[in-house]
Amino acid sequence: xxxxxxxxxxxxxxxxxxxxxxxxxxxxxxxxxxxxxxxxxxxxxxxxxxxxxxxxxxxxxxxxxxxxxxxxxxxxxxxxxxxxxxxxxxxxxxxxxxxxxxxxxxxxxxxxxxxxxxxxxxxxxxxxxxxxxxxxxxxxxxxxxxxxxxxxxxxxxxxxxxxxxxxxxxxxxxxxxxxxxxxxxxxxxxxxxxxxxxxxxxxxxxxxxxxxxxxxxxxxxxxxxxxxxxxxxxxxxxxxxxxxxxxxxxxxxxxxxxx
Amino acid sequence: xxxxxxxxxxxxxxxxxxxxxxxxxxxxxxxxxxxxxxxxxxxxxxxxxxxxxxxxxxxxxxxxxxxxxxxxxxxxxxxxxxxxxxxxxxxxxxxxxxxxxxxxxxxxxxxxxxxxxxxxxxxxxxxxxxxxxxxxxxxxxxxxxxxxxxxxxxxxxxxxxxxxxxxxxxxxxxxxxxxxxxxxxxxxxxxxxxxxxxxxxxxxxxxxxxxxxxxxxxxxxxxxxxxxxxxxxxxxxxxxxxxxxxxxxxxxxxxxx
Numbered sequence: 408x409x410x411x412x413x414x415x416x417x418x419x420x421x422x423x424x425x426x427x428x429x430x431x432x433x434x435x436x437x438x439x440x441x442x443x444x445x446x447x448x449x450x451x452x453x454x455x456x457x458x459x460x461x462x463x464x465x466x467x468x469x470x471x472x473x474x475x476x477x478x479x480x481x482x483x484x485x486x487x488x489x490x491x492x493x494x495x496x497x498x499x500x501x502x503x504x505x506x507x508x509x510x511x512x513x514x515x516x517x518x519x520x521x522x523x524x525x526x527x528x529x530x531x532x533x534x535x536x537x538x539x540x541x542x543x544x545x546x547x548x549x550x551x552x553x554x555x556x557x558x559x560x561x562x563x564x565x566x567x568x569x570x571x572x573x574x575x576x577x578x579x580x581x582x583x584x585x586x587x588x589x590x591x592x593x594x595x596x597x598x599x600x601x602x603x604x605x606x607x608x609x610x611x612x613x614x615x616x617x618x619x620x621x622x623x624x625x626x627x628x629x630x631x632x633x634x635x636x637x638x639x640x641x642x643x644x645x646x647x648x649x650x651x652x653x654x655x656x657x658x659x660x661x662x663x664x665x666x
Numbered sequence: 667x668x669x670x671x672x673x674x675x676x677x678x679x680x681x682x683x684x685x686x687x688x689x690x691x692x693x694x695x696x697x698x699x700x701x702x703x704x705x706x707x708x709x710x711x712x713x714x715x716x717x718x719x720x721x722x723x724x725x726x727x728x729x730x731x732x733x734x735x736x737x738x739x740x741x742x743x744x745x746x747x748x749x750x751x752x753x754x755x756x757x758x759x760x761x762x763x764x765x766x767x768x769x770x771x772x773x774x775x776x777x778x779x780x781x782x783x784x785x786x787x788x789x790x791x792x793x794x795x796x797x798x799x800x801x802x803x804x805x806x807x808x809x810x811x812x813x814x815x816x817x818x819x820x821x822x823x824x825x826x827x828x829x830x831x832x833x834x835x836x837x838x839x840x841x842x843x844x845x846x847x848x849x850x851x852x853x854x855x856x857x858x859x860x861x862x863x864x865x866x867x868x869x870x871x872x873x874x875x876x877x878x879x880x881x882x883x884x885x886x887x888x889x890x891x892x893x894x895x896x897x898x899x900x901x902x903x904x905x906x907x908x909x910x911x912x913x914x915x916x917x918x919x920x921x922x923x
Binding site for chain 1: 813
C-alpha cells in the first residue's frame, strides 16, 4: 500500500468515525430535546415556567390523584365517542377493548417496554397529555386487518358452490404498530416465539421499524438538525389476543393510556 | 532453589508469549505468501466494518437513546405543603372530580342484560346483572366481497361493529332474500315481491333485528358455528338462540367487536 493511499484511508476512516460519533450524539440528544420541548410546551400552555410552580409530586398522594383523574377523564371521553377504543394500563399490565365505556375484552400484558421519554418528561405534563384519548393515525402489521376475499358471482346455478372461508391468520405472525396523533407509537408483539417463522417475522418486523427510524434520523442529521424522536410503548401479549385487538380497533380508533 | 521457583512463572509467561508471537508471525507470513488468504482477510474486515456501520443507526443509536440520559429525579413528599389552605382546597376539588368521573364512567356499563359478540373468534357472551350467564359459538360476516361478472354491482359481507341495540324481536322469521342471495347462486334477480324471495325456516325459530337489515338468527348450518361464514348477520345455535331471545328485550344492547 503506497503512502498516498494510506493517507486517504486514514482520512476516510477519521471522517467516518467523526460522522458516527456526531450521529450518535445527535440521536441521544433527540430524546432530551423531545422531552424539553414537551415540558416547555406544557408549561407555556399554563403561562408559567416549570420552576414557578409547586412541584405537585411533593404534595403527598396528589400526583397519583392527578394520574387517576387523567385516566378517568380519558376513559369518559372515549366512552362518549362512538369509537371502539383500546385502554392500555401499563401500571396494572392490562389491556381492555372498550365499546362505549364497556370493557368487552380484557388481556393481561405479558411484558412491556416503555420509552425513556416517559421516565424523563414532567409527570404532570404527561398526565395532562393523557387526559384525553390518543387518536390512531396509522397502523402497520404483518397480517391483514380485514382479510377480504373476492368472489365473482357465478353465471348460473351449476357454477354456484357453497364456500366456507378458513381464517388464515392463525398461521400468520402477529406484529403491529399503532401511531397516534400525540407522537406516541405502540408496538404490539405476539408473546409466542416457538417456531422459526415467528422468529423471522419478529426480526424483520423489528428491523423494518428500525430502518424507518434510522432513515428519518439520518435525513435530519445530514441536514445538521436534531432528529425527531418518537416515544414508544412495546407490549407483548398472546398472539390470539393481539390479533383480536388489531382487528377490532378501527383505523381512526382511540387509545386511553395510563402508565 | 528459591531463585528458581521465583523465576518459574516468568519463564512460563515468557514461553507462552513467545509461542503466541511465533504463531502470529506464522499467520502473518502465511497471509503474505498466500494471495487468497489475504483477500479473504480483507473481505472479512470490510464485511465487519459494513456491519458495524449498518448497526450504528439501526441498533447502537436506539440502544444509546434508551440507556443514556437522566431520568427525572425522585420527588420527595413534603407533608408541610398540606398545611397550605389553597393546596388542601385543590386536593378536595380533585377528589370530588375523581368521584364525579367514576360515577360518569360507571353509568356507561349497562345494568340490563346485554350481549357481546366477538367476530374474530366467532363467540358470544351474554351478561345479566353484569355477570356472564352464557357463552358459546356464533357465526359472523365472512368478509367476502361478492362481485357480478360485469363488475357493476358488489356487496361486502361483514358484520357491523360497535354498540348496537335490539330493534325488534320476531318469532318464526321468514327470510326475504335480498338481491345478492340470487346473484350468489347464479339466479336471475326476481321482482321485489316475487314469491321466490321468501324462504321459510332457514333463520331458525327466532330472530332479533339490529337495524339496517342485520339480524341475530338461527341456522341450518350448525356445524359452521364458530366460523366467519355469514352475509353480515349473526347466527346462533338453536339452544343459544332461544336463551338469548328470551333474555334480551327490545332496546337491549349488543356490543360487537
